[in-house]
Amino acid sequence: MHSPSPAAINRRDFLASVGVGGAGLVLALSLPARGGAAGVRKAAGELNAWLRIGADNSITVLVDRSEMGQGVYTALPMLLAEELEVGIAAIRIISAPVGDAYVNQGNGGQITGTSNSVADAWLKLRTAGAQARLMLTSAAAQVWGIVPDQCHAENGSIQSAHGKSLSYGELAAAAAKLPVPQNVKLKERADFKLIGQSLPRLDTPSKVDGSAEFGIDVKLPGMLHAALAQCATLGGSAQSFDASTAQAMPGVRKVLSCASGIMVIADHYWQAIKARDELKISWDHGANAKLDNAGIRAALHKSLLAGKSLSARKDGDPVQALKGAHKNVSAVYELPMLAHAPMEPMNCTADVRGDRCDLYVGTQAQQLAQSAAAAALGLAPEKVRVFTTLIGGAFGRRLDTDFIPAAALASQAVGRPVKLLWTREDDMMHDFYRPPALIGLSGAFDAQMKLTAWDFHTTSPSITARFDPTSKDPFDSVLEAAANYFYVVPNVAVRYTRQEVGVDFGYLRSVSNAINCFAVECFMDELAAAADVKPYDFRHGLLASKPRHRRVLEEAGRRAGLGEAAPGHFKGLALMEAYGTVLAEVAEISIDAGAVKVHKITCVVDCGQMVNPKIIESQVEGGIVFGLSSTLWGDITISKGQVQQTNFNTYRVLRANEMPIIEVHLLSSDEPPGGIGEPSVALVAPAVCNAICAATGRRLRALPIGTQQLTRT
Amino acid sequence: MIKLNVNSTVLEIDADPETPLLWVLRDHLGMTGTKFGCGKAMCGACTVHLDGVPVRSCLVPLNAVEGKAVTTIEGLSADRSHVLQKAWIELDVPQCGYCQSGQLMSAAALLNANPDPSDADIDAAMAGNICRCGTYSRIRAAVHRAAELLKASGAHA
Ligand code: FES
Numbered sequence: 001m002h003s004p005s006p007a008a009i010n011r012r013d014f015l016a017s018v019g020v021g022g023a024g025l026v027l028a029l030s031l032p033a034r035g036g037a038a039g040v041r042k043a044a045g046e047l048n049a050w051l052r053i054g055a056d057n058s059i060t061v062l063v064d065r066s067e068m069g070q071g072v073y074t075a076l077p078m079l080l081a082e083e084l085e086v087g088i089a090a091i092r093i094i095s096a097p098v099g100d101a102y103v104n105q106g107n108g109g110q111i112t113g114t115s116n117s118v119a120d121a122w123l124k125l126r127t128a129g130a131q132a133r134l135m136l137t138s139a140a141a142q143v144w145g146i147v148p149d150q151c152h153a154e155n156g157s158i159q160s161a162h163g164k165s166l167s168y169g170e171l172a173a174a175a176a177k178l179p180v181p182q183n184v185k186l187k188e189r190a191d192f193k194l195i196g197q198s199l200p201r202l203d204t205p206s207k208v209d210g211s212a213e214f215g216i217d218v219k220l221p222g223m224l225h226a227a228l229a230q231c232a233t234l235g236g237s238a239q240s241f242d243a244s245t246a247q248a249m250p251g252v253r254k255v256l257s258c259a260s261g262i263m264v265i266a267d268h269y270w271q272a273i274k275a276r277d278e279l280k281i282s283w284d285h286g287a288n289a290k291l292d293n294a295g296i297r298a299a300l301h302k303s304l305l306a307g308k309s310l311s312a313r314k315d316g317d318p319v320q321a322l323k324g325a326h327k328n329v330s331a332v333y334e335l336p337m338l339a340h341a342p343m344e345p346m347n348c349t350a351d352v353r354g355d356r357c358d359l360y361v362g363t364q365a366q367q368l369a370q371s372a373a374a375a376a377l378g379l380a381p382e383k384v385r386v387f388t389t390l391i392g393g394a395f396g397r398r399l400d401t402d403f404i405p406a407a408a409l410a411s412q413a414v415g416r417p418v419k420l421l422w423t424r425e426d427d428m429m430h431d432f433y434r435p436p437a438l439i440g441l442s443g444a445f446d447a448q449m450k451l452t453a454w455d456f457h458t459t460s461p462s463i464t465a466r467f468d469p470t471s472k473d474p475f476d477s478v479l480e481a482a483a484n485y486f487y488v489v490p491n492v493a494v495r496y497t498r499q500e501v502g503v504d505f506g507y508l509r510s511v512s513n514a515i516n517c518f519a520v521e522c523f524m525d526e527l528a529a530a531a532d533v534k535p536y537d538f539r540h541g542l543l544a545s546k547p548r549h550r551r552v553l554e555e556a557g558r559r560a561g562l563g564e565a566a567p568g569h570f571k572g573l574a575l576m577e578a579y580g581t582v583l584a585e586v587a588e589i590s591i592d593a594g595a596v597k598v599h600k601i602t603c604v605v606d607c608g609q610m611v612n613p614k615i616i617e618s619q620v621e622g623g624i625v626f627g628l629s630s631t632l633w634g635d636i637t638i639s640k641g642q643v644q645q646t647n648f649n650t651y652r653v654l655r656a657n658e659m660p661i662i663e664v665h666l667l668s669s670d671e672p673p674g675g676i677g678e679p680s681v682a683l684v685a686p687a688v689c690n691a692i693c694a695a696t697g698r699r700l701r702a703l704p705i706g707t708q709q710l711t712r713t
Numbered sequence: 714m715i716k717l718n719v720n721s722t723v724l725e726i727d728a729d730p731e732t733p734l735l736w737v738l739r740d741h742l743g744m745t746g747t748k749f750g751c752g753k754a755m756c757g758a759c760t761v762h763l764d765g766v767p768v769r770s771c772l773v774p775l776n777a778v779e780g781k782a783v784t785t786i787e788g789l790s791a792d793r794s795h796v797l798q799k800a801w802i803e804l805d806v807p808q809c810g811y812c813q814s815g816q817l818m819s820a821a822a823l824l825n826a827n828p829d830p831s832d833a834d835i836d837a838a839m840a841g842n843i844c845r846c847g848t849y850s851r852i853r854a855a856v857h858r859a860a861e862l863l864k865a866s867g868a869h870a
């Protein structure tokens with residue numbers, strides 16, 4: 001439809017605009033182990049940017065995407081190991097440093113996001129594995145004085161036709177000196193030994209005994225701990241402060257003012273927190289002092305009615321089609337702000353020595369992390385090394401780097417490593433929230449009640465513009481999924497009106513899909529009702545030329561038993577394409593005393609060729625839980641410029657006892673690998689709300705469902 | 714100096730007696746398996762056992778722990794051999810993994826008290842542990858699996 005995808009364009013543009021897109025980083029092929037020396041061009045046994053083989057036969061894979069639960073520390077090594085002819089169980093993982101080799105081609109930066117880690121690595125890492133195998137083969141052939149064709153690779157060694165064998169460890173140093181073969185031939189799908197297998201995750205053992213090291217767990221010799229006081233008003237800053245009490249408290253080493261707020265640095269974190277509470281700060285609440293939800297809503301409403309918009313897609317003549325219609329249907333949908341709320345609050349450990357800085361941080365954007373610290377310290381970016389830790393949940397939050405400069409400044413100020421850790425309240429009240437949106441939709445039918453026009457108009461603050469204020473890109477990240485409308489309708493308009501409200505917003509898991517799929521798939525049910533056709537049949541009728549979507553829809557209908565339900569139970573459907581994946585969800589609900597109970601969610605997924613189905617299944621399941629939390633309760637509200645939600649009591653998320661049954665069906669597919677970390681989030685809200693409408697006749701056009709009364713109309 | 718018994722080792726801690734056990738474990742003892750998630754007993758990430766009973770260590774001050782036995786994730790077993798750890802590995806429960814120490818400690822307390830829990834027992838015992846990655850179904854399945862392993866071994870958790 002759009003090529004390259006709008007997401008790719010946007011994120012590439014924003015990287016270019018902040019000057020890191022093409023940063024010519026010398027570290028591309030220098031691979032310092034943690035604490036190791038930088039700038040070593042090539043270590044012994046370093047076959048390429050992703051692979052090192054030790055003389056002891058150890059195999060180390062550098063993974064250039066961040067592990068935040070989605071399984072890249074297993075799936076990406078599997079791709080390389082497939083061609084290298086090794087098992088994965090003994091592979092050691094290191095996070096890749098900042099480097100050109102590690103740029104995600106789908107995003108234009110060294111970024112873990114847009115659910116494209118596997119898609120980006122699919123050819124890249126298999127090629128790297130094949131090249132290394134060929135280099136090892138050539139090295140063995142040289143030792144034996146035979147041609148490489150008489151050798152083959154098997155389970156970590158090269159075998160000759162005459163029964164001789166050399167291990168990879170014995171060959172690695174010699175192989176690393178050989179030229180890198182070009183145009184290597186990759187295995188056919190039928191020959192895959194690892195890809196497609198549900199192999200155990202490599203990171204699981206460390207996650208059941210407490211040994212996995214997240215950013216919050218980093219320990220460095222002499223390290224101090226910092227707590228940060230930030231202005232509760234979004235965008236506010238400290239005017240002046242009195243630290244005399246805090247300064248005198250046990251363990252306190254320094255109180256420091258920085259752009260993010262006032263920092264207390266102490267021997268232990270608890271001391272820093274206690275002292276932070278004793279700071280007397282007078283705040284300048286800034287431009288948002290009067291901001292509240294009503295104001296935000298009013299601004300969006302005005303903007304939606306004004307009707308001025310950028311066109312993201314125009315097929316046929318939608319204006320004319322709407323005018324000349326036999327019947328028109330219109331509705332307005334409303335989406336709240338949401339927080340990311342990963343379980344591990346934001347943190348960063350910095351070790352600044354002279355003109356160098358080491359960062360130990362759970363980041364989704366290594367180059368941006370590097371730039372953020374470099375800018376704060378006044379250093380050149382290459383003076384900053386980034387060691388990416390395991391991440392205790394990110395969901396897009398760690399694409400932002402706002403928690404990094406303060407840590408770097410703290411370390412610089414005390415001349416020792418410092419770990420800055422936000423509290424849950426800091427994290428909840430200082431997120432880059434999912435932007436709010438108002439979406440106006442219209443559909444037009446001809447006399448035969450055939451859908452002839454689709455008009456989608458959204459108004460929302462831009463996410464992308466934060467990185468490029470001059471952006472007039474209609475494919476803004478709040479919109480891209482809407483332009484993906486795949487039902488076959490002759491006249492389609494997808495339009496966007498940017499309306500800023502004074503707050504900076506961020507990318508949240510499933511980004512525009514979670515915003516737009518709600519409106520699109522609920523409105524599809526409204527149109528079906530207007531045409532007096534079942535929601536399933538209505539969609540099916542618009543997918544005659546879309547076999548992939550039709551298959552997913554049909555499988556969902558069959559697997560979820562659409563059209564039948566236990567007494568008092570009702571089902572709702574949603575279908576979506578995003579990140580190269582097509583999926584459907586069916587929610588089964590009942591209404592009890594005016595509240596919804598979600599019994600079951602069935603999800604059918606065609607995500608193209610699969611690397612590790614067991615991980616895919618867990619991502620789909622986890623996404624559904626994430627989506628159900630926000631569908632039921634997700635709502636960030638602002639009063640006097642301050643976010644009202646502070647912790648998990650006021651920002652409710654799904655718990656074990658509130659779980660529906662989740663059933664995931666993965667369809668086998670020849671399509672290229674699609675994204676899987678995000679898409680399942682987006683269909684929960686429309687599937688549940690469509691089921692609620694089936695149960696009550698009440699069409700919910702605003703989220704969250706929360707306390708909205710669900711009695712039959 | 715306050716005397717502490719952590720995973721069967723007696724230690725002396727020089728810290729403000731009001732310091733929550735969570736930060737004593739993490740900062741003073743370097744035992745970072747126990748996690749900070751909310752600081753208000755709302756998420757369960759910091760769950761440890763106090764004389765076998767699961768508690769949220771973020772709200773337990775150091776001076777309330779004196780003379781009691783603290784068990785953390787590091788003490789659940791020396792070699793990932795606890796039935797729950799085996800089941801967790803077998804089912805690949807963790808995603809990001811951040812909540813899992815707390816999940817395992819809550820589950821361990823449950824199995825100690827009830828070696829063959831029903832779905833409802835599990836839900837009730839685990840409701841205090843948030844997993845933002847949404848691993849709840851696998852956690853439930855893994856607790857059942859651990860109960861099976863326990864039965865097969867004839868041992869007690
Ligand atoms: S950190 Fe203790 S319950 Fe959340």
Ligand code: FES
Pocket residue numbers: 069343392393807808809810811812813843844845846847848
């Ligand atoms: S596994 Fe990530 S929070 Fe539970």
